Amino acid sequence: MILNRGSGTATDAVRLRQAFRDAGLDVAISELSPGEDPREPARRALRERPPILVAAGGDGTVNAVADAVRGTETALGVVPVGTLNHFARDLGIPLDPAAAARAIAGGRTTLVDVGEVNGGCFLNNASLGLYPGIVRERERQRRRLRRSKRAAMLWATLAVLDRPPLLELGLELDGRVRECRAPFVFVGNNDYQLEGFDIGKRARLDAGTLNVYTTRSCSAGGLIALALRAIFGRLRQAEDFLESSARSLHVESRRPRLLVATDGEVRAMQTPLEFRIRPRSLKVLVP
DSSP states (O other): OEEOTTSTTOOOHHHHHHHHHHTTOOOOOEEOOTTOOTHHHHHHHHTTOOSEEEEEESHHHHHHHHHHHTTSSOEEEEEEOSSSOHHHHHHTOOSSHHHHHHHHHHOEEEEEEEEEETTEEESSEEEEEHHHHHHHHHHHHHHHHOOOHHHHHHHHHHHHHHSOOOEEEEEEETTEEEEEEESEEEEEESOOOOSGGGTTOOSOSOSOOEEEEEESOOSHHHHHHHHHHHHTTOGGGOTTEEEEEESEEEEEESSSEEEEEETTEEEEEESSEEEEEEEEEEEEEEO
């Protein structure tokens, strides 16, 4: 197990070890140091070819461990102790650590798709523009103003919406070229529910597609109107909302680097950006 104790609803190694013993499994736990990349201890653990490598943390930790595990014979187990836990929720993995341990001990393996951008993986989504700006502002507020993660996220969203970014990009989806002038581009690993009160969920993670969403609205008012349309189930009727599905996406920009948020973690990446879907390339334990 790779354990990130700094995740949103952090738990400790002693309780996790006991939960796995109660479920009938022995577990060797590697705790991350502050700021440590989970990929390194994950790769070290994989040298022993364990049948299961567990990621205990939030979506960022799960993403990093999955990046090391994908393409191997080792199955990924998930103990979701982050703030949002999108990947676990979409797979029906219990959010309680003891129940997650039982699901790993007595569950089944399934194969899911992995998204890639410039060779790095994402299990949920990757986004440009609006969301990376919000995450960067959130972290600035947490450092300087000592706000909680949720409070900082709210204030960061309001700050970025006051001056939405504007991206000028060339998008090539499976050979189809489109000019894009928008405040965001959102690339999902499979199709997202975008309307009603189940926004942000996915019905399946093995359809083998990238789903790309963007808009022509460039003002705060236009973005708020889109959000209201989504809540009331009318987003896809909006003329300024655009969506496509593809196996690959090539993104051109005049900027040499763009901020990209992958499963909530923000990095500056060199352009052009190359997105791909890797169908059924990750083995995961689910209930």
